[in-house]
Amino acid sequence: MNICRRNMYSKKFGRLMFGLCTRCSTSVVTAATISTSHRTAVRLTSVCKHRMHFLERRSQIGLEHARVRCSSQTTVDPNEVKRFQLLASKWWNEQGEFAALHSLNDLRVPFIRDNLLNAHGRGQPGKPLAELRILDVGCGGGLLTEPLGRLGACVLGIDPVADSIGIAEVHAWHDPDVRDNVRYRSITLEELSEKGGQGAGQFDAVVASEVVEHLAQLETFALCCNQVLKPGGSLFITTINKTRLSYALAIVAAEEVLHIVPRGTHDWDKFVCPVELERLLESRESVFSPPLYLRATPILCLTRLLGRQSLKMVSTWTQSGVCCTTLCQGPGSGRKTPASTTRCML
C-alpha cells in the first residue's frame, strides 16, 4: 500500500507541476486558423514552427500522423474509437491512465451540479439533481455518469466504444445507488438525436466533458445537442483550450514528458478555443444564449498549492486551466440576454 501511495504522490506531483502553469485562456493564438475547412492551412508563427517540428518528429518515431477534423457528417472519429477501445479496461483504475479524469470530477461535478441547481431549483436533500434527465455524451467508462447518477439524476451515458460501455455497465451494476438511475448505450449522438427517435427533446442537460477534442465534426455535434435538449435545457462542455500554453502542457508535458496521459490521446489541431466554440454554438440560429465561463488561473492554483500539500495537489491540478462552458438554450425566441459572462475564478 505504501508503494501505491508513493506512486500516487509522484504522479500527483507531476500533475501539480503541470497544473502550476495552467492552460491560460487569455493567450489565444491568432495565427492558427480554426475553421473546419482550413485546418491544414498553417501560418509560420513560432507556435506553428514548433508544432511542425514536433509533428515531424512524431511521424519519424512512427506514431500516427496528426489528425485534423475531416469534413464528414459524423462526429465519430474511427481512430479515436480504436484508441479508446484499447484502453477500455483501464477506466476505473484511479491511479492508472485515466487518473486525470478521475481527478477532474472534483471540478466538473460541482460545476454541473451548481448550474443545474441554479436553473432548476434545489432537489431533495441527498439527491439534489432528482428528476433531471441528463445525457452524458462520450461517457467512456462512466466516470462522470456515476457521480451524476448518485446525485439523483436519471442519466443516459452514450459512447461509440462498446467495450467502454460494457465496463461502465458492470461497474454501475455493483452500486445500488447508481444501478437504478444510470443507463448506458453504445450508440452515437447522431443516432440518438434522429428526429422522432428516443433521444429527441428528452434531456434537461447534455454533458460533453473532454469530448469535443476527440470529435470528427463539431457542427453536427452542435446540431444533435440542439435536437436532444428540451427547451431551456443546458449544455455543458469541458475541453482543453487551444493556445501555445496548452500545446506545451497538454501535449508536450502531459503526454511526452510526465506521462500523465497516454501518448497520442490529444491532438492539438482538434482543440477548440472558447471564442470559436461560442461562435459555433451561437451560430445555430441564435439558439444558444451567451455562456457562463468557469476558469482557473495559475495564481489561484499556486495559492491553493501553498495552502495545502499532499493530496490536495489532485484538486489543485483539476482546478487548473480547464475551460468549462455552460450554455443555456434560450426559449427559442431568438432573444439574446446581455453577455453576462460570469468569469468566476475558483
Add this chain to the structure above:
Amino acid sequence: MHSVTKATLARIGRWCVNVNRFTGARIIYRGVACTAEHGDRENELYDVIISGGGMVGTAMACSLGLDPNLEGKKILLLEAGNKKVMEKVPDAYSTRVSSISTGSATILTGVGAWDHIMNMRYKPYQKMQVWDACSDALITFDKENLQDEMAYIVENDIIVAALTKQLENLSDHVRVQYKSKVVKYTWPKSHQVEDSIPWVQVTLANGQTLQTKLLIGADGPNSMVRQEAGIPTVKWNYDQSAVVAVLHLSEPTENNVAWQRFLPTGPIAMLPLSDTESSLVWSTSHHHAEELLNLDEESFVDAVNSAFWSNENHSELAETAGSLFRTALSVLMPSAGSTRQLPPSVAGIGPKSRVMFPLGMGHASEYIRHRVALIGDAAHRVHPLAGQGANLGFGDVACLTQVLSQAAFNGKDLGAMQHLLVYETERQRHNLPMMAAIDLMKRLYSTNAAPVVLLRTFGLQATNTLPAIKEQIMAFASK
C-alpha cells in the same frame, strides 16, 4: 352411489392435489422470497458502518445521521455491548470522566447531545493550575474574565447516554445493532477485479454478514479494524497506570479549578465534579498504583493530600534558582505571574470507586485505507495528563463528517481514497503536534534530575508570565 362417491372422491382428490400444489407453490415462493429477503439482509449493503459504540463512535453516528447531504444513505452503528440507557442520573459519580473542551462542546451541541448532557450532569471550570513538585514553578490558565468557562468535566457514562438518546431520535436515518461483536473483516481490492465484491464485508459473531462502502473504525485503542487492516502503529507503554477515584472534599467550596501537580512518579490531577466532590486521576508507576489500590480509605486520603501539599521533593538548588528567576521575571513583567494556591483538602472517597488502568501512547501511521477510516482512540491514544483524548476524538468526528458530506454532495463513492486522504491529512496535522507535546511533557516531568528540573522550572515560569503564549496554548487545546 359408488360411482358418485368415486367421482366425488376423484374430484376432491384432484382439488386437494391442486390445493397442495398451489400451497406448495406458495410455500416454495414464500421460501424463495424469504431466502431472497434473508439473503438480502445477510448481505445488506450499507453506505457507512461504524464499528464501536463508545463516545466517539456514537457521536460519529449522530453526526452522519444529521447531515443533510447524507440523507438517504444507510448508516449502521455496531456495538458489542449493551445499550447504555440512563433513565435517571445516579447519585454517585462515576470514576471515568473526561475534560470536554469548548470546541468539543460545540461539536456535541451540533449533534444535539449537549442539551441532554446539560440536563443530566456536568461541571464547567474556569481555571487550571499546573505546578511542579520539585520546585515552586507553576502555571495557571484561565480566560480573560473568569466568567467564561475553560472546559467542562463530564462523566463518560453521561456522554454516551446523551449521545444514545440523541441517536434514538435519528432512528430513521441510523440503525444501531447492540450486542454485535465483529469476528472478521474482509477487505476489497483497490480497483475493480472481475467477480470480486468491491465492498468491505463485516462478519458478526452471530453469523450475519454485512457489506459496506465505508467502514469507520471507532473501536478503541486495541482497534480490531486497525489490526486487521494491517495499519502500522507507533505505540509504546508508559510504565504507568492511572488510578481514578471520586473524592469527597473536606468542605464545600466553589469548585471551579482543575488542579494538576507533576510528581516525579507522575502527574496527579483533581478535577471538579461538584461543590463537594472531585475526580482524581493519579498516574503513577504500576507498583505504586497497586499499593494505592490496596490501602485503606484513610491512608489513601492521606496519600492524596500529601501528594498535593507536601514539598518533600523540593531541592534547595531548584528553590533558590526558581525564586531568583521569578524575581527577575517580575522585574521584567511586573503584572504577570500568579500566586500559588492550594487545592481543597480531601476527606474521603466514594464507595468502591478506586480503579486503575494502564497508560500508553499509540498513533496509527495511516488513518485511512481504501474504504476504511479510523477515528478516536483507534487512531490515536494519549496520556491523560492533558485531558485531550476525548477532544481529539470529537475533532476527528467533525472533520470526517464534513469530508463525507462534501463527497456525497459531489456524487462520490463514500469509500474512495481521494477525500479520505483529506481527512487524514487534516487530522494528522492537528493531532501529531498535540501528541508530541503531551509525550514531551510526560517525559520532561518524569524525572527529578537537577538540570531537567531547572530547565522545566524556568520554562514554566517564563511561560506563565507571557499571556500571549498561554492564550495560544489554550486556543490549541480547545479546538
